[in-house]
Amino acid sequence: MGELRSSNDYDELVRWAESQGGYCSPSLIITKSETSGSTAHAKTAIEGPNARLLSCPTSLIIDYDKAAAHIWEDPHACPFLRSPEIAIRLFLCNQRILGRDSPWAAYIKLLPTEFDTPLYYSHDELEMLRGTNVFGEVELRRHAWVEEWKRGVMHLPSKFNKTLFSWELYLWACTVLSSRSFPSSIVFGTSEVDSYPVLVPLVDSLNHKPQVPVYWNATADSFTISSGDSIAAGDEVFNNYGLKGNEELLMGYGFCLENNPFDVVTLKLRHPRMSADKAELVSPEMTESIFHLSESSPLPHELVNFFRIVVANVRETERLLALRTVPGLSQTAGMRCELDALGKLYNAVSMKLRGISVTGVAHPNKRQQSMSVYISRQVKILSQSLLAITRAMYAALHIQPESPDTEDMTFLRTKVYQRLADCGVNLDLVFSSPRFAEFTSAIKEGFDVSSPSDIRAADIEDQILVLFVSHLLISTPAEYSAWADAMHQRYNNARELDEDYVEDFERLFDAYIPPLAELNSTIFGEQKWTPRLMAWAGKVVDSEGVVVENCEDGRPEYWIITAV
CATH class of the missing domain: 3.90.1410.10 (set domain protein methyltransferase, domain 1)
Structure with missing residues (x-):
């Protein structure tokens, strides 16, 4: 050189x-x-x-004591004792205003006046980050710093010309501190609890x-x-x-590193409404949970467990509560819970990935190069997460003998989808099976539909599934006998089927069963058909089902897991 x-x-x-x-x-x-x-x-x-x-x-x-003493003379008079970085930013602003008269002039004049951090991006540059965490963080940070600036200028002593402390100058000071600071706990060897940035x-x-x-x-x-x-x-x-x-x-x-080993994708997930038992499992004092995906950990255990808790039915929640007290055991609450959790997690990660725009630039400048590195790494980690989720679904279904080590997502998703027919049932399976031909014939005529697609378009999929599960609970084919016994133990009891719940199914019974019995008395004319039976089936549909994406056309399908 x-x-x-x-x-x-x-x-x-x-x-x-x-x-x-x-x-x-x-x-x-x-x-x-x-x-x-x-x-x-x-x-x-x-x-x-x-x-x-x-x-x-x-x-x-440049620390809090010097900044506060310079502006307010007495550090104890500074109104930002709990926010020392505000005092330091105001101090930096004033040192730059002082120019050559600043005791730190030799240092201040060498600090950059423009930066490549996203708060300095143009609208078009920022749009390239849409869908990423940075895109949302920019406005949050800008708002926070603007509010700090307003508070800071308002509390400046009268000896300062407040008009010189512009937002642009304060943004400069904020960026200097974010890009060059060291933690005070390290610089002064003090407690990390009260650490703040110093220059x-x-x-x-x-x-x-x-x-x-x-x-x-x-x-x-x-x-x-x-x-x-x-x-x-x-x-x-x-x-x-x-x-x-x-x-x-x-x-x-304002820069990124190629192949950064510490890259993560942060997922912030708000807590949905939960029962008291579920809330106990996910830190009830918090309203959201934060997880980090990385190349070394594309599917953190804590993230999967969060989704298990979110989707768990009452029985599965009880199992998760019991497993929590036994260290070393797998935290899965059963195949249904695992598939539902992994499916919803796949959708969440997939949605985040689809929201990120990947646009190439012929002759990228420094900012665009940094954005390209950042975005490509985010996309890679999210893609690896989707692969890990699919492999986990593959494992949950006990698929053998093919190895799940392949990175062929289409192969894995196809195998998962094919295996579902051995573990559950959905409308497509019912309508294609000769053994359920009498049931489907009556449904087609009674509801004026010709296929599962018609049923989904009419938004009556859940109602037809209730009728089908009721039919299974009555007829109990040999391959479903163990499952029917398990459903009887879980849901056909006074705790699950109280009077109010059964009453909700009386209208459904009155509207559907008499006309269906006229079309096929063999199936729908039995005396076992009652509002209570349908309520029982409703519990099964609500609690034992999962939504799975058809790997061929991406259509969501509702499957009832019958493996026990």
Whole structure:
């Protein structure tokens, strides 16, 4: 590489820091970077480990006490004791207003004035992120920072010209803090509970590289960064900002990393209305749960268990409550619950994936390159999650002997769909089976339909399923006898079928059974047909069914799981 030369401004930054007790290794050279503000390289080889690179004296670290004392004179008079970052942002604004008169002028003038974080994006650039978590986060963060700015300016002492503290200036200060700060708990060695972001001039000149070994050392007098390994002459010298995925890097710093091992897709799921028992299983004090998908964990156990709880019927909820107290056991509550949970999770992840726009740009600029990396990684993780969910459904159905290790999603989904016929029943199966020809013939004539599609279009699928399950409970074919016995134990009792519930089915019975009996007295004319029987069947349909997507045309189908 060519000879590296530092600019006068960076020389001045080093001289300023060293004049106050700071340190810059003579093997380092800091220069302006077109893509990241500044960059540091090794002029000569740096022998590691633990070679001191940069050090900032405590007197130059921009923290709450300095910011509050500068603006309000007494830190205790600052109204933002519980929000110290607001005081620091206002302090930064004022230092930039002061310009050369600022004691931090050597540092402030080197800070970027424009950023590549999404709050600086144009409308068209932001539209490229539609469907991602970042797209929604931008407006949430903008709103929060605007409200902070209004509060902050309102509480400025009268000696300050408030008109100079514009929103654009405050946004700049917010972004400086998000892109260059260190946690106060690390810089000062204090408790993490009250940690807040602080600025460490000179030390913040190094760019990020994940997993690069570095040492941070805090003393009463300074904060120092040292190398964990030897660094060859000419190589860039990096800091390690921590285990940050591209979403955090893009929002806070304005860049992304290819093949970032810490990338995640965050799923925020609001809690639906739940029974008291279910709420006990999902932290009743919370209104939403947050889960993280990654390449190493595309299907977190906690995420699957959340959906198990959401879809569980009463019996399955009781089982989940019991399993919770037995560590090491599988948390599944049975095939029906597992299929329903995985199916709804598949739909949720699939919907999120479909909402992300993937658009190519012929000659992408830096922002577009970062967005492309971020979006492609999000799409990859979501796709891997869908594959993992499908494999889990494959395993739940005990499909053998084919291996679920294939990445052929179509193969897996087809096998899952085909296997359902051995574990359950749906309208398509009923209408295609010769053994149920008498039942379906009466249904076709009585309801003026010719296929399951007609039934679904008429929005009476649940009612026809109640009639079919009633028929099964009466006729009890040999292959359904074990299932019918289980349904009798679970739902044909006073606890499940109270008078109010049975009464709801009297209208259905009066409307359907007499005319159907006229069409086929063999099936519908038996005395066993009662409102209570249909109520029992209704419980079975409500509690033992799952919605499964037809793998051929994507049509949702309702299956009643009959495997016991």
